[in-house]
Amino acid sequence: MSHPILSPFVEIERADWARLAPRTPNPLTEAEVRRLRGLGDRLELREVAEVYLPLSRLVSLYQESAARLHRETTAFLGAKAEPTPFVIGVAGSVAVGKSTTARLLQELLRRWEGSPKVDLITTDGFLHPNRVLEERGLMGRKGFPESYDRRALLGFVSRVKSGEAEVRAPVYSHLTYDILPDDEIVVRRPDILIVEGLNVLQPPPSSAHLAVSDLFDFSIYVDARTSAIREWYVERFFALKAGAFQDPLSYFHRFADLTDSQARAYAQEVWDSINGPNLVEHIVPTRSRADLVLRKAEDHTIRSVLLRKV
Numbered sequence: 664m665s666h667p668i669l670s671p672f673v674e675i676e677r678a679d680w681a682r683l684a685p686r687t688p689n690p691l692t693e694a695e696v697r698r699l700r701g702l703g704d705r706l707e708l709r710e711v712a713e714v715y716l717p718l719s720r721l722v723s724l725y726q727e728s729a730a731r732l733h734r735e736t737t738a739f740l741g742a743k744a745e746p747t748p749f750v751i752g753v754a755g756s757v758a759v760g761k762s763t764t765a766r767l768l769q770e771l772l773r774r775w776e777g778s779p780k781v782d783l784i785t786t787d788g789f790l791h792p793n794r795v796l797e798e799r800g801l802m803g804r805k806g807f808p809e810s811y812d813r814r815a816l817l818g819f820v821s822r823v824k825s826g827e828a829e830v831r832a833p834v835y836s837h838l839t840y841d842i843l844p845d846d847e848i849v850v851r852r853p854d855i856l857i858v859e860g861l862n863v864l865q866p867p868p869s870s871a872h873l874a875v876s877d878l879f880d881f882s883i884y885v886d887a888r889t890s891a892i893r894e895w896y897v898e899r900f901f902a903l904k905a906g907a908f909q910d911p912l913s914y915f916h917r918f919a920d921l922t923d924s925q926a927r928a929y930a931q932e933v934w935d936s937i938n939g940p941n942l943v944e945h946i947v948p949t950r951s952r953a954d955l956v957l958r959k960a961e962d963h964t965i966r967s968v969l970l971r972k973v
């Protein structure tokens with residue numbers, strides 16, 4: 664007799680999750696929510712109150728518990744407790760809305776007791792520069808695990824986690840479609856570090872190696888049906904065509920004047936040859952490694968929350 668594989672998660676429907684909303688007033692204004700909302704996302708104040716406030720409360724519970732365990736363990740060992748940053752991973756497909764989730768979480772966590780310092784980095788800064796991707800024949804594989812300098816990303820997060828005073832990360836530009844050679848982000852001993860990117864939940868290449876996910880204290884996977892994400896990607900391409908691509912400095916400026924049907928065909932082609940295969944082959948298989956999954960409906964709202972059984 665075959666046994667069904669047990670899910671590692673309990674699924675909490677949206678209405679039940681919303682009931683967990685702490686009785687604190689929504690700390691964000693309409694204007695702040697608009698600023699945090701990514702292109703194509705339809706984030707509303709109600710979504711913040713019903714989904715993200717309980718989420719940020721849950722994350723801060725995990726953080727308090729990790730800090731307590733750290734303090735008690737170091738006291739047990741007779742060592743001096745140096746607080747270490749709590750590291751949160753946010754994973755999911757291109758165009759699923761990871762950056763909105765990560766920015767919102769950053770703002771909400773900053774507003775919890777003690778006003779923790781919350782920094783956010785995106786893993787696109789650790790993509791190899793186009794020059795290297797071209798040399799390796801990887802320009803059509805941007806976002807696949809091999810397109811990143813995974814060792815540098817792991818080194819960065821390890822150094823932040825070990826409490827280094829200043830740790831620097833490279834910066835990627837969607838405008839130039841490349842790493843900015845003269846730019847960097849400096850992270851200075853945050854209480855919480857959010858690491859957002861497609862591949863942050865990848866397992867290590869072998870059991871002898873570490874992956875960045877080994878350093879996460881909590882991880883979130885933003886999920887939706889692949890067909891819905893493909894449509895969101897195409898819609899966003901249209902919004903970018905009317906906006907960012909109009910800038911003559913944009914790498915995509917040449918697409919600014921495509922007709923609607925040419926633009927749709929081009930966006931679908933990029934999805935079907937790069938982002939779709941990456942989602943199916945590399946990103947979806949990491950979903951079960953997350954501590955929490957936010958499952959979105961076709962209209963971008965969160966339909967349910969899956970929480971790892973503790």
Ligand SMILES: Nc1ncnc2c1ncn2[C@@H]1O[C@H](COP(=O)(O)OP(=O)(O)O)[C@@H](O)[C@H]1O
Nearest residue numbers: 701702756757758759760761762763837838907
């Ligand atoms: N070609 C582009 N030009 C300008 N901005 C872009 C471009 N592609 C994506 N972006 C922006 O980059 C951010 C990250 O996008 P993405 O990696 O697809 O993650 P997600 O949609 O899950 O946040 C989004 O805010 C998106 O609007």
Ligand SMILES: CC(C)(COP(=O)(O)O)[C@@H](O)C(=O)NCCC(=O)O
Nearest residue numbers: 757785786787805806859860861937
């Ligand atoms: C820059 C990205 C790889 C995302 O990187 P992330 O920050 O998630 O590591 C992605 O948004 C991207 O540009 N993919 C290339 C294919 C495309 O243009 O959609």
